[in-house]
Amino acid sequence: MPEFRAANREPPRRAVHRPGPGASGGLLAACLACLPPSGAQASNGLNLIGYGAESVAMAGADVAIAADTLALNTNPAGIARLGPRAFDLHTAVAHAVDVSHADDFGNDQSVSNRFIPVGGVGYVHRPEGSRCAWGIALFGQGGAGFVYEDLNTLFGTVDELSSLVRIARLSPGVACESAGGVHVGAALAVSYADIEQKIFPNTSLGPFFGTDLKGASGWGATIKLGLLAPLSDTLTLGATYTPKVSLPLRGGRLVSNQSAAGRGLVTYHDVDIDGMALPDEASLGLAWRVSPDWLVSAELTWLNWSDAATHSTLTATHPDNPAAPPISVTSTLDWRDQIVLALGVAWRYDAETTVFGGINVARNPIPSEHLSPILAPIGEKHLTLGMKRALNREWALSLAMEYQFRNTVTYTNPDLPLGQNATERNESVAAHAMFGKRW
Template sequence: MKRNHTIVLILCGLSITTQSHATNGINLIGYGAESTLMGGADTAVARDTSALNTNPAGLAQIKGRLFDGYGSLLRTTDLAHKDALNDQHADNRYVLLAGGGYAQQLKSLPCTAGIGFFSQGGAGAVFKHIKTPFGTDDEMSSLFGIAKITPGIGCQVTDNLSIGGSASLIYASIEQKFFYHTPPTASFAGFKNKGADTIRFGFKLGAQYKLNEQWTLGASYTEKTELPLTGGTAKFNFGASGIAKYDKLSIKGFALPREVAIGAAFKPNPDLLLSAKINWLNWADAINDVTTTWRETSSTFAPASTVSVSQQDWHNQIVYALGAAYAYNDKTTLYAGYNYGKNPVPKNNSSALLAATLEEHITLGFARKLDETWKLTSGIEFLLPKKVTYDSPLFGNNTEVRNEGFFLHLMLSKQW
């Protein structure tokens, strides 16, 4: 495979830029409906089971028992790759995410404990008909996903101060396919990777402090979690020579970043809640060099192992979030939010498989009490259009990636 190594490196560089319609890097802007519909300005507000993944100190606000179940449907309206030969929209236009949680106030302690499931980020881009530089029409795709199971606890330490913590069992997986059906050349062989995944542990700490009846401050810390993807297999298409299968595939260099968030919530009157958050994400330490290793093949025409190292060099990111909740009446609450985070990906490391290029989000929604225990929360999140033009070693100068879409969010809650 030595003669094909150059293009393999380029293709790996394209592939490991993960696809996540989340767009605070590879994180969603919020978790659960209220968090998201307030633009992710949740650190000083967190008051449902999504607090497990935003600020676990907020669990202390939950009295009795609370169940939340939510789903989100993404519709991409312009996730596209453009170069001299192509102007293609991704074939997977819809992505469904789901999650939920349960929390219960403890009888013997001033604490509330809970457990939740969260889609942390990741979705995927599949381009089935890319006109390749080799004169063929072939597939280019990368599917990456991260999910969490998160137990946690929040305690009311004093009348004004609550603290909390949560631990996460994190699962991540990736699959990739690049021009697999294109005949090989002296510098190219198509390949597909599948089955690489990992399970790792992470944690989050948080605090909320109520200054007075109007002001609440919040802060949270999330530790970095490395995500070495192993246990996969791969196939390379060497044309007349045959298909080389590698029984051991690993992709290392991904991580969820260390995060520090601070927030403030202001309640000028009983009906209106305003919230703001600043979140620092340490992407520069989380995604740098990504190393793909293929090992163990019985094919005599292929090397026993091949290693590809792709520089990503992500920048740190500061996310600014603003949110509002207005109690229209005893049964209905209206939400609005705005979220901005500068794209952490260096321009020339961009890819059509990378949705981290998105920067701005606007959210609108509502919550409606159905009866004494049930509540429905729903709304829309607009992913404002973003375009990046960059020079690609494979597709040429002035290659373009565009991204735009919207989420529909729905959450059903029961408190008793």
């Protein structure tokens, strides 16, 4: 493969850092395509801060509460406390207030996909007279990622840099209550993911070949274990553990713009991406019923990103042009672990209405030297508010708003032709609604 180096003509901007002559010609495309992109919604790394409107309203401080069917993704032990039957339908939309990229080439651009949908649905049944309940939940996310449609490039072109990922998780689970009031639960978490990325697909100049990746998909499974234990009449302990799950992506198609080498658009019919994973996760929390109307909850979560996000490898083979070489590139991620602190409060305003609020704080897990425009889940501080209103004896409506405070990171990634002072900004808001039925 040709070497990756600066284009023949000098860009009419400030001097920039350029990869040395030992780098691969497709290094930018391959490195970025290896990375699992995140959406613009508030998150701890690649994980959302909460699942369901009430979970989000408490800023994710709900491991010791687990009050709805979507607890199958937070603490499955909680589904044994929901009664004979429970159903929840959650929908949300996140808005990119300022999710943007700036660099030495005059770019200062917000993402084009400013709205990101999120949702989930769950059902739980506890047979009459049984100490155990079973349930199933499906979590869907569509159109997540970062899309920059018109970036100025090192090569003097204006082109698209984007990454979109769709993730769905199916979680069947079971939970039981002991005679002493302790609840234990387990849920199988089966995740499916696919990815589309464009890395300057219309650019082919000197040694650089733009790419368009579609159709790579894969799945993985793990288990979530949960515990809810009353320590007193007013204090409850919650704990969960989820092992790491790998999500290798297979069967994609990559179009490489090799016009500069006289080969035109080359289609690679077999693309594999290895290294995408969700981390080991352990959570410990306490919920304190301060009074009949007030509840305070605190949660600490450890996310083992240093094991899950170490490196990624993209392999592309079977090109439709026999003169085109195969592609195999490994890139370093070296993410840091996260310790997430979440604090939430619930106040019962009256018999039908409860008001929630919370904060969620965690350090950005991505080292600056490995940051990129399409992998920038750098939010660190989140503020949430919400409410729950009983509509009748069976139905309730929960609403939540979350705000991810702006975080700005200026960085130099030696593998990317973005200059010495590229900048990513991430600030977002999201609105959540959830209908729940108990009968």
